[in-house]
Amino acid sequence: MSHSAEAANGHGHHYTTTGLDNRKIAIWAFIGSECMLFASLISTYLIYKGKSIVGPFPHHAWTDPSSGKVFPAILNIPVTSASTFVLLMSSLAMVLALSAVENRGKPLPPGAGAWDKMLTSSKLWLWMTCLLGAGFLGFQAYEFTSFVHEGLTIRRNLFGSSFFTLTGFHGAHVTAGVIWLGSLLAIDYKRGLQPSDALAVDIAALYWHFVDVVWIAIFTLLYLIPD
Amino acid sequence: MATVAASPTYAASATPSRSKLMSWLTTTDHKVIGTLYLHTSLFFFVLGGLEAILMRWQLMRPNGSVLTADQFNQLFTMHGTTMVFLAVMPLSAAFFNYLIPLQIGARDVAFPRLNAFSYWIFLLGGVFITLPIFFWVAPDGGWFGYAPLSGRTYSPGPNMDFWVLGIQILGISSLAASFNFATTVINMRAPGMNLMRMPMFTWMSFVTQFLIILSFPVVTIALVFLQFDRFFGTTFYQVSAGADPLLWQHLFWIFGHPEVYILILPAFGLVSEVLPTNSKKPLFGYPVMAYSGILIGFLGFGVWAHHMFSVGMGPIADTVFGLTTMLIAIPTGVKIFNWIFTMWGGSVRFTAAMKFAIGLIAMFTIGGISGITHASPPSDLQQTDTYYIVAHFHYVLFGGAIMGIFAGIYHYFPKMYGRKMNETLGTWHFWLNLIAMNLTFFPMHFSGMLGMPRRIYTYDAGQGWELFNMMSTIGAFLLAPATLIFIYNFFSSKTSGEPCGPNPWDAPTLEWSIPSPPPEYNFAKIPMVSSRYPLWDLTHPERTSEIPHTTTGWTEASQQTGEHDMAPMHIETETRTAKELGIPMPSSTIKPFFVALGIIVMFSGLLFLPKGMMIPAFVLMLGGAAMWIGFLYAWLTTPLEEHH
Numbered sequence: 001m002s003h004s005a006e007a008a009n010g011h012g013h014h015y016t017t018t019g020l021d022n023r024k025i026a027i028w029a030f031i032g033s034e035c036m037l038f039a040s041l042i043s044t045y046l047i048y049k050g051k052s053i054v055g056p057f058p059h060h061a062w063t064d065p066s067s068g069k070v071f072p073a074i075l076n077i078p079v080t081s082a083s084t085f086v087l088l089m090s091s092l093a094m095v096l097a098l099s100a101v102e103n104r105g106k107p108l109p110p111g112a113g114a115w116d117k118m119l120t121s122s123k124l125w126l127w128m129t130c131l132l133g134a135g136f137l138g139f140q141a142y143e144f145t146s147f148v149h150e151g152l153t154i155r156r157n158l159f160g161s162s163f164f165t166l167t168g169f170h171g172a173h174v175t176a177g178v179i180w181l182g183s184l185l186a187i188d189y190k191r192g193l194q195p196s197d198a199l200a201v202d203i204a205a206l207y208w209h210f211v212d213v214v215w216i217a218i219f220t221l222l223y224l225i226p227d
Numbered sequence: 228m229a230t231v232a233a234s235p236t237y238a239a240s241a242t243p244s245r246s247k248l249m250s251w252l253t254t255t256d257h258k259v260i261g262t263l264y265l266h267t268s269l270f271f272f273v274l275g276g277l278e279a280i281l282m283r284w285q286l287m288r289p290n291g292s293v294l295t296a297d298q299f300n301q302l303f304t305m306h307g308t309t310m311v312f313l314a315v316m317p318l319s320a321a322f323f324n325y326l327i328p329l330q331i332g333a334r335d336v337a338f339p340r341l342n343a344f345s346y347w348i349f350l351l352g353g354v355f356i357t358l359p360i361f362f363w364v365a366p367d368g369g370w371f372g373y374a375p376l377s378g379r380t381y382s383p384g385p386n387m388d389f390w391v392l393g394i395q396i397l398g399i400s401s402l403a404a405s406f407n408f409a410t411t412v413i414n415m416r417a418p419g420m421n422l423m424r425m426p427m428f429t430w431m432s433f434v435t436q437f438l439i440i441l442s443f444p445v446v447t448i449a450l451v452f453l454q455f456d457r458f459f460g461t462t463f464y465q466v467s468a469g470a471d472p473l474l475w476q477h478l479f480w481i482f483g484h485p486e487v488y489i490l491i492l493p494a495f496g497l498v499s500e501v502l503p504t505n506s507k508k509p510l511f512g513y514p515v516m517a518y519s520g521i522l523i524g525f526l527g528f529g530v531w532a533h534h535m536f537s538v539g540m541g542p543i544a545d546t547v548f549g550l551t552t553m554l555i556a557i558p559t560g561v562k563i564f565n566w567i568f569t570m571w572g573g574s575v576r577f578t579a580a581m582k583f584a585i586g587l588i589a590m591f592t593i594g595g596i597s598g599i600t601h602a603s604p605p606s607d608l609q610q611t612d613t614y615y616i617v618a619h620f621h622y623v624l625f626g627g628a629i630m631g632i633f634a635g636i637y638h639y640f641p642k643m644y645g646r647k648m649n650e651t652l653g654t655w656h657f658w659l660n661l662i663a664m665n666l667t668f669f670p671m672h673f674s675g676m677l678g679m680p681r682r683i684y685t686y687d688a689g690q691g692w693e694l695f696n697m698m699s700t701i702g703a704f705l706l707a708p709a710t711l712i713f714i715y716n717f718f719s720s721k722t723s724g725e726p727c728g729p730n731p732w733d734a735p736t737l738e739w740s741i742p743s744p745p746p747e748y749n750f751a752k753i754p755m756v757s758s759r760y761p762l763w764d765l766t767h768p769e770r771t772s773e774i775p776h777t778t779t780g781w782t783e784a785s786q787q788t789g790e791h792d793m794a795p796m797h798i799e800t801e802t803r804t805a806k807e808l809g810i811p812m813p814s815s816t817i818k819p820f821f822v823a824l825g826i827i828v829m830f831s832g833l834l835f836l837p838k839g840m841m842i843p844a845f846v847l848m849l850g851g852a853a854m855w856i857g858f859l860y861a862w863l864t865t866p867l868e869e870h871h
Contacts, residue, residue, distance in 0.1 A: 015753075015787045016414045022337040025410045033402060033440045040448035040478060044463070053469045154461055158469050161461035165451070 027203045031210050034173075038214050041169060042221060045162040050227055052157035056150060059227045074152055076143070077223055083139030084219045087174075090132035091212045094181075097125035098205045102198045122193050122201075126185040129208065133178045140171045163222070170218060173211050180204050253815035255339035258745060260346050261325030262643065265636075267350055268317035269714070272629075274357065275309035276710060278302045283667075283703040286696050289688040299684035300367035301386070305360050307370030308390070311490065312397050313353045315624065318632045319493035320349070320401075323408050323432050325643065329738035330426045332417025332756065334749045335813065337410040340862060341403055344819035349400040351827040356393030359386065366390035369682065371483065372453070374464035374475035379457045385834060391454045392830045398443050398450075399826070405439035408432065417737070418784030418793055419756035419777075423517065426736045427510060430517050431496030434524040438485045438492075441528070446482035449475060458836055473538060480531035488527040490624060491591075492520060494631025495562060498584040501634045502566055504734040505581040506573030509760060509770060512565040519558035526555040536604045537611045545604040552602035556595065563592055578732070579653025583634035586661055590626025594619055597672065612682075615675025621668045633660075633713070640717070641731045645743040646724030652716040659709035666702030670695035729800060735760035735771075740798045747812070748805040752794035755781050761796045811868045818862040825855025 016022065055062025056071040063070050100122035108116055118124060144164070147153075154164040184204060187193060193201060254260060282302050285293040294302070324342065328335055336342050359365040367386045368377040372394075377387045412433045416425070425433075452463035453475070462468035464475055503510045510516060532540060532548040566588050575581070597619040601607045610616055633656075641647045674695040679686065686692055730739040737754060738745075740762050758764055758776045784793060805812050829851025835844035 015418070015784050015793075017416045017420075018414055019783075019787065020414065022410050022414050025414050026337065026406050029406045029409045029436075029440055033406075033444050036441050037444035037448060040445045044448070044452070044474065044478075047471060047474065048469075051469045051471075154455075154459060158462055161455070161463055165455060165461070165463075 021199055023199065023203055027206050031206065034210065034214075038166075038169070038217070041162075041166040042217065045166050046221065048158040048162050052159045054157050056147075056152045056156070056159070057227075058159060058163070058222070071151055074147055074150060075223055079139070080143070080219065080223050083136050083143075084215065086132050086139065087136040087212055087215055090129050090136065091209055093125050093128035093132055094205045094208045097122055097129055098198070098201050100125055101193045101201045102195055104193070104195055123185065123188050126181055126188060130178055130181050130185065133174055133181070133208075137171060137174055137178070140167065140174075144168075166218065166222075170211070170214060173214070177204075177208050177211055181208070250815070252820050253817045255335075255343055255813045255815055255819075256747065257324050257328050257336050257339065257342060258643075260342055261321045261323075263346050264317050264321035264324055264349070267346075267353070268314050268321060269717070271309050271313035271353060271357070272318070273710065273714070275306050275314055276706065278306040278309065278360075280703055280707060282306065283700040285684060286686075287700040288697070289686055289693060291685050294684060296684040297367065298363060300682070301360060301363065301365040303682055304366045304369050304390070305357070308356065308366065308394075310624070311370060311486070312394065313349075313357070315490050315628050315632070316401065317349055319432075319435070319490070320345075320404060322428070322493060322497065322632075322635055322639070323404070326639065326738060327408060327411060327429055327432060328415070329642075329741070329745060329749060330429045330736055331412065331415060331420060332737050332750060332754050333411065333415040334753075334810070336407050337415060338407045339813045339867070340816060340819050341407050343816075344823055345400045345404040345407070347820045347823035348396060348403075348826060351823055352393055352396035352400060355396060355827060355831070356389055359389050364389075366393075371479055372475075373479075374453055374456070375466060375472065377453060377475075378464050379837075385837070388457065388834055388837065391450050391457065392833060395447060395450050395454070396827065396830055398447050401439050402443050405436040405443075409436040409440065412436070417753050417756050419780045421780060423514065424756060424759045426496075427499035427513070427516055428493070428496035431492040431499070431520050434520045435489050435492045438489045438524050438527065442482045442485035442489070445478055446486075449478035449482070452478075454833075458833060473535070473540075476535050476538065477531070480534045481528070483534065484531040485524075485527045487620075487623075488523055490628050491631075492523070494587065494628045494635070495520070497631050497635035497638070498566065498587050500734070500736070501580045501584040501638050502569045503573075504638075504732050505576045505578055505584075506570045507576075507733075507767075507770065508569060508573035509735075509763075509774065510565070511568035511571075512561075513759065515561060516565055519561045522558040523555060526551065526558070530555055533602065533607070536607045549602055549604050553599065556599050556602070559595060563588060563595075578637065579648065579650055579657060580634045580636075580638035582654065582657040583630045583637065586657065587627055587630040587634065590622055590630060590661075590664070594622030594624075594626055597622065610675065612680055613675035614671040614679045614681060617681055618668050618671035618675060621664075621671070625664055625668070630660075633657075636717070638732065640720065640724075641727045642738060642743050642745070644721050644724065646720055646722075646726050647731060648720040648724055649716050652712055656709055656713045656716065659705065659712065663702045663705035663709050667699050667706065668702070670698040670702075674699075729798060730762065730766075733766070735763035735767075737761060740796075742800060742802045746802040746804075748808060748810045751799055751801075751803065751808055751810075752797070753792055754796045755784070755793050756796060757781075762798070765796060765798065813867045816862070816865070818858045818865070821858040822855045822862065825851045825853070825858060827851070828854060 018025065055064070056074040058075045059073050061070060061072045096119060100120050103120065104122065108120070144167075152160045152163075154160050181204060184193065184201060187197075251259065251263060254263075281294065282299065285291045285299060324336070327333075356366070364384065364386055366372070366389055368382055368390065372387065372390055375381060377390070412425070412429060422430075452461070455461040456464050462470055464470050464472075466472050499510055499516060529551045530548060532544060533552045536545055536548075570585075597615065601610055601616065601619065637648055637653055674692045677691050677695075679690070679692045679695075686696075727743055729742050731743070732739070737756070740754065741750060754761060755778070757778050758771055758774050760771045760774065763771045764776065829848050832844045832847030832849075832851060835841075835847070
């Protein structure tokens with residue numbers, strides 16, 4: 001009992017009411033507040049869906065009455081599906097990174113080959129998480145700049161304001177996550193992440209998966225659901 | 228991230244004495260931080276009171292000329308903002324800080340540095356939002372800042388910029404603290420203290436943290452939208468772009484209604500401590516008190532649009548919110564009965580704290596009665612935006628929250644300072660306050676019913692309002708000496724109050740089992756708790772004989788910790804140092820202060836954008852960001868304790 005409490009508690013072996021470390025409880029409370037944050041942003045987007053007076057619009061084309069210029073539907077579903085896939089794969093990488101840290105030093109079962117050894121490298125999987133996350137951010141940057149180029153700015157219409165604010169907040173959260181993971185990676189290079197650091201990696205993983213789940217909600221509601 | 232795991236049994240460090248200011252700037256001790264909150268919020272309370280007195284002077288007679296309309300707008304905005312965000316909330320925070328660890332048998336909160344950060348960003352945010360009034364550029368759009376009025380078109384100056392940014396800054400303080408206290412209550416209770424054995428103040432505070440966690444992000448987004456509209460030209464509240472004119476109101480009140488429960492629940496908790504102690508009887512219906520608190524918190528998210536009955540939402544929305552608003556009166560009313568039944572059959576001792584606690588029961592009930600009349604949409608159509616509403620919320624906030632907090636101050640002052648406050652002065656304060664408060668706010672029911680609107684800077688004679696306004700002004704002017712008596716009592720009792728020991732009130736809960744003031748480490752040995760009233764188990768077992776006493780949780784606790792840091796329930800009368808007792812302590816650090824300062828500097832930079840002063844804007848924004856990110860990085864990579 002005390003062993004599992006120690007492991008759950010991380011480095012300290014002091015008594016806690018739940019047997020969990022304080023930081024684990026706190027990250028869940030934080031995630032609770034972030035749920036409300038994104039719920040407010042998403043609700044506003046949904047309330048304003050279809051209410052913009054001028055285009056560009058997300059899912060259908062618009063002709064500017066004054067210039068006659070045609071603006072096609074601005075969201076690019078295939079490209080964003082690809083970036084969604086990239087972000088989802090980063091969550092897989094995160095799971096593997098955490099597992100690698102938790103099991104560091106444990107001997108591999110007999111018959112384990114080079115691929116199996118690869119699975120145990122926390123550096124590899126932390127790199128993969130960071131790169132896939134950065135890849136997603138690259139897609140976002142491309143999307144934002146191409147939208148501006150095509151005439152959709154944050155102040156253009158309700159769609160522009162709510163779209164850029166919502167996805168911008170999400171992107172900022174991804175960026176913070178990439179920096180967080182990058183610093184874990186730096187520690188891994190400096191002194192190696194030990195099983196006793198599993199809690200710290202677990203907490204970063206919880207945050208990362210949360211950010212991913214928010215994107216799934218955004219992708220579904222903004223991109224996949226037509227007008 | 229790679230820091231040593233936060234240990235829940237460390238204690239606040241005894242800083243080697245530098246100057247007092249430095250010791251405050253670097254403290255990580257929840258008791259010091261609680262005291263800082265208490266003093267700062269009392270200052271803002273007085274400031275908010277002065278803002279009210281100026282308004283009452285202007286409204287004393289018809290066609291007053293003490294203030295201009297613009298000045299009046301700034302005063303009512305700042306009075307509301309100050310009282311809600313800079314007085315009542317931080318006064319509650321003072322008690323969360325000081326009391327929660329002591330009540331649950333812990334040595335500090337879960338995250339001591341985050342705790343310090345919450346205080347400093349509150350102080351700096353309070354200064355940020357308050358300074359403007361001294362130059363008459365204060366926020367002037369009401370404490371609820373309705374858009375589109377608060378947008379750039381109708382509020383072009385810097386006034387509402389201070390508000391939009393200031394409330395966001397204060398929100399950071401409350402949110403950070405809520406993560407801290409929620410974790411503390413969930414995870415740091417003494418062995419044997421299951422949830423249904425916690426003191427009721429800790430229970431109500433616990434519910435309050437969840438209200439903060441879930442409601443503050445919503446107002447943050449409302450404010451972000453307003454900020455983006457004002458600074459970056461977005462269209463969230465631009466009706467000409469198709470925006471919903473009600474978006475602000477919905478978002479704000481989804482926060483704003485839980486906010487009023489955030490304001491009242493801690494005061495309810497304090498009353499639930501004062502009443503049983505001074506009735507020498509356990510709290511009547513403890514489980515119901517806990518469940519009704521939870522229910523109020525939950526239902527509190529379902530009533531927000533009762534602030535919007537006059538905007539034309541339609542009969543279905545009006546009916547639903549009318550029903551939920553009536554429903555929430557039930558758990559609230561249940562509490563009133565339980566408090567009365569606590570006193571019934573008890574041996575009541577009328578200390579100053581007890582007078583204020585009983586005062587809350589009476590005044591809050593009056594406020595609740597006017598409140599229930601607002602729950603009906605047709606009835607509210609007459610009442611909304613009149614002084615009838617002003618009467619209601621001052622009864623529940625002044626007669627409720629503030630009186631509850633005064634009860635808490637008189638009750639817990641001896642624990643904090645080892646001396647009692649003067650009872651005679653406390654009695655004078657109570658009666659003067661009660662009479663003045665009723666004289667100020669009761670007439671407002673009548674002027675409101677006679678149609679006097681809110682937020683008007685003057686009024687014509689001959690509408691039947693003169694007498695009531697004069698009475699309110701006299702009452703408000705009387706509140707000043709009442710408050711001064713309290714302030715004098717508070718400060719002089721620190722040095723000349725009657726000295727006292729651990730338990731001057733013969734109270735039942737853990738905080739009274741240690742010296743007054745508590746040692747830096749709080750508890751030499753963490754007490755093992757076997758009932759809801761652990762101290763009465765020792766001193767007055769006949770009072771708690773009906774309550775089950777079990778030792779659940781004791782074995783797990785002693786298995787989990789390798790240290791022999793706990794002992795069955797006991798009283799500690801000796802003050803030692805943490806070093807002597809070998810209790811590890813978190814080091815003091817100035818980093819939380821600089822993180823807070825960096826954030827304020829960064830937000831201040833934004834103020835220069837509307838003026839087109841790009842260089843100061845970017846210097847401040849980038850410099851502030853560098854400061855808070857740098858110090859945050861240093862904070863996160865420094866372990867909490869010097870050694871394990």
